[in-house]
Amino acid sequence: MRYTIYLGGVILIPLFLCQYKKSKNRDVEKTTAISSDDLMVSEKIALGRALFFDSRLSINNEVSCASCHIPELAFTDGKKVSIGVAGRTTQRNSPSLLNAALLPTVMFDGHLPTLEQQVIVPIQEHVEMDMNMLELIKKLRKVDRYQKAAKQIFNREFDAWVLTRAISAYERSLVSNNSPFDRYCNQKEQGALTESQKNGWKLFSEKLYCTQCHAAPNFTNFEAINNGMYNDFGNDKGRFRIFNDSTDIGKFKVPSLRNIVLTAPYMHDGSLHSLDDVINHYVAGGSSHINKDIRIVPFSLSENERTDLKNFLSSLTDTSYMIDYK
Ligand code: HEC
Ligand code: HEC
Structure with missing residues (x-):
């Protein structure tokens, strides 16, 4: 609402507080926010969150997604370039994951169309988590909580589909828009x-x-x-x-x-x-x-x-x- 203030006959119209053009990329259809099924979202987020902080996703059980995307640092890691398993260095600086739901493309190269596809990259990357996806699924199926959640939410065994959907649901829940x-x-x-x-x-x-x-x-x-x-x-x-x-x-x-x-x-x-x-x-x-x-x-x-x-x-x-x- 804008007020007009009358002061001794002079009309003062306070300036518009701030104005900006709406970015064309903001339409939800064009972002990775679309999800084919939005059922049981909070359960998916909870499962995704557990996986995000689980260092069993890496070959030596030392590195989780959160090792390089730390909540306190807006999901970055404060390092020049990120460090993965066995002290191996990546080439790049860890980006924030807040508002990731709005990204039309993912990664610095702007080439991946969905968050789901991105999840697989650090898991298999030699310098990040260095894990073979088939081995990882075998490993995580042994975790009771994950198997149960997969059945309950997705009605299937714990697999790469469940892993990528759950982590992406969690990432989409990371919102920061009240600065x-x-x-x-x-x-x-x-x-x-x-x-x-x-x-x-x-x-x-x-x-x-x-x-x-x-x-x-x-x-x-x-x-x-x-x-x-x-x-x-x-x-x-x-x-x-x-x-x-x-x-x-x-x-x-x-x-x-x-x-x-x-x-x-x-x-x-x-x-x-x-x-x-x-x-x-x-x-x-x-x-x-x-x-x-x-x-x-x-x-x-x-x-x-x-x-x-x-x-x-x-x-x-x-x-x-x-x-x-x-
Ligand atoms: C022509 C496009 C363009 C303009 C104009 C621009 N930037 Fe950038 N900005 C970029 C790109 C691209 C990057 C990332 C480059 C990279 O990662 O090497 C970036 C990165 C940054 C970063 C670092 C972000 C991070 O998380 O690492 C800051 C801060 C920044 N810009 C501030 C500004 C400011 C302040 C201005 C105005 C003086 C400005 N930019 C103008 C394109 C632009
Ligand atoms: C070893 C550190 C490290 C680990 C582990 C890691 N990341 Fe990243 N992450 C990075 C770096 C560095 C980038 C930038 C890579 C690029 O753009 O080429 C990145 C990029 C991303 C992006 C793209 C963000 C954007 O703005 O485009 C997402 C999403 C992401 N990571 C999620 C995850 C998830 C989910 C996991 C766990 C499965 C994970 N990361 C594990 C370091 C890491």
Whole structure:
């Protein structure tokens, strides 16, 4: 609701609190949120949650999904790149799983169409959980609780179908959309943001070009883009490794900036330690790679503006999901 305030004959119309274009990718049909059967959702989530935290999913019983997707860190792991079984290092930085239900494609390469398909990847990946799927199913069928739940919820033996459906149901339940920014925008709570955060939002959305790719309300356009990280992407060329198309070199899926203060270090390879490093990257306009998006151009920023921008980014934190992890 908007109020018109009369003050000594002068009409003041308070500014719209915040306005953003609805991202085209938000329609539910286009996201992985669709599920063919939504029966017994809470039971599926409970089973998926148990599996997500179960290190028996890895070959040496040491690594679970939650080893690299830690609830307190918005389901990231705080490391530059993730560490799997026997201390093996992956090539990439662990992304947040909050609001995963909204992802039209999964992974930094933006190539997997569903969360269900993704589950199989870390389980079988040599440097992550290094488990053979057939062996894993044999192992987990021996767990009474899992067998019983599979029969009760899916009316079948515990198998890869049950495993992937249950974990994906759990991932879809991970929601974070009640940050101070959301309260300011959606509930029109003026006091939810400080003046500095409001200035930061104005910078982010109007003066700089950040919303072109990190569009509200999800703070991503979900596209794979080259944001000028390197002149030479070395042995991780991003989406190029999937389709071998040279125009894909250096393209990585734009990450959501929700809970960004919890998810350092940043970028696909965790090479930027802090938000200051990230801001320095954009101020400088990135590399001169041929695929660099034309919207990445140098700009200048005063010290006050930098503070406002960082304060705005911190207004995207919502840890109310943590209530389930006390
Ligand atoms: C060894 C650490 C590690 C383990 C174990 C692990 N992940 Fe990940 N996860 C990562 C990394 C690193 C990425 C980024 C990979 C990429 O995009 O190429 C990732 C990406 C993802 C994504 C894609 C998110 C997005 O924004 O596109 C999902 C979903 C996910 N993991 C879920 C899981 C599930 C479910 C499990 C357990 C079955 C799991 N992960 C186990 C490290 C790990
Ligand atoms: C042309 C698209 C584009 C624009 C414009 C853009 N970004 Fe990004 N941003 C990306 C991509 C792509 C990545 C991921 C790159 C990677 O993983 O190597 C990213 C990553 C980030 C990250 C790290 C996220 C994480 O979880 O690792 C932050 C923070 C960020 N951008 C902030 C900003 C800010 C602030 C602006 C405005 C000054 C901005 N971005 C403008 C495309 C863009």
